[in-house]
Amino acid sequence: MSLSKPIMNLLASYLQNLYLHPIRTKSITSCVLGTTGSIVSQLLAGGTIRSDPILAFGLYGLLFGGTIPHYFYELVERLFPEDVVAFPLAKKLLFERLIYAPMIQAFSLYTLARFEGKNHSAALKQLNALYLTVLEANWKWLTLFQVINMAFVPPMLRVLYMNLVGLGWAIFLANKRRQASQKKE
Template identity: 80%
Template sequence: MALSKPIMNLVASYLQNLYLNPIKTKAITSCVVGSAASIVSQVVAGDCVRLDPVLAFGLYGLLFGGTIPHYFYNIAERLFPEDVVAFPLAKKLLFERLVFAPFMQAFSLYTLARFEGKNHSAAVKQLYALYSTVLEANWKWLTLFQVINLAFVPPMLRVLFMNLVGFGWAMFLATKRRQRQQKEERKE
């Protein structure tokens, strides 16, 4: 029981910040989750922890990983309101899976490469090399989580829920990008 009070205080503080400063709170949360996922993926792979991917995932989360989904979920709620539209869950899911996910995967791959210091040409090359594999995996593995998110998670907590799911997803992305980089290094 001694641990429950600090945890409840932390949860209460987080929810208060989420209510008072939703974008800032979601951005910081995404930064922390993305950075942690990068570190964990490197440790699991048996690599020395390199700072550039950690900073890339953290910066991406801070600038885009919390903010863009925040606005997306707000737009989805306005486009497909529960009490007005027939089959709102199905429409939100299709909108997310067929419009938002393809855009975000391309944007993420390109932006992460640029944040790691790659030039435009190298970032585009990496994007072309990984995009179809990453998008297919996204549709395959994250669709169920999006159904749960859209059906059961309150709108205010949807970005947090997907950030937590995104911890595993960021590890997957980091692993795919690292495999691609190692493959390129062996060719040279």
């Protein structure tokens, strides 16, 4: 019983901050989860912990991981309102899977490479090497989570839900990027 009070207080504080400062709260949450995903990925791979991927995933989460999805989910709700559009869930899902996912994957791969200190040419080379594999995995593994997200998760919590799913995705993505770097070397 004593453990539940601090957890409830933390949850209440998070929800209050999410309501009062949605973008800041989502960005900080994305930063923490992205950083954690990078660290876990490196720990699972063994060897030394490198700071450049950790910083890249943290910076990406802080700058883009909360803001872009925040505005995307707002846009989706405006484009496909539940009470006006026929089959809104299907339309939201198709829009997310066929337009947003390909663009955000390309943006993420390129931006993470740049945040790690790679030049434009090296970032594009890494993007070209990984893009189709990562996008295919995204469609294969994240579609069910997006269905759950858009069907059952309140709009205010959608970014948090996908950031939690994204913790596992960040581990996958970091592993793919590390494997590509190791092949190159």
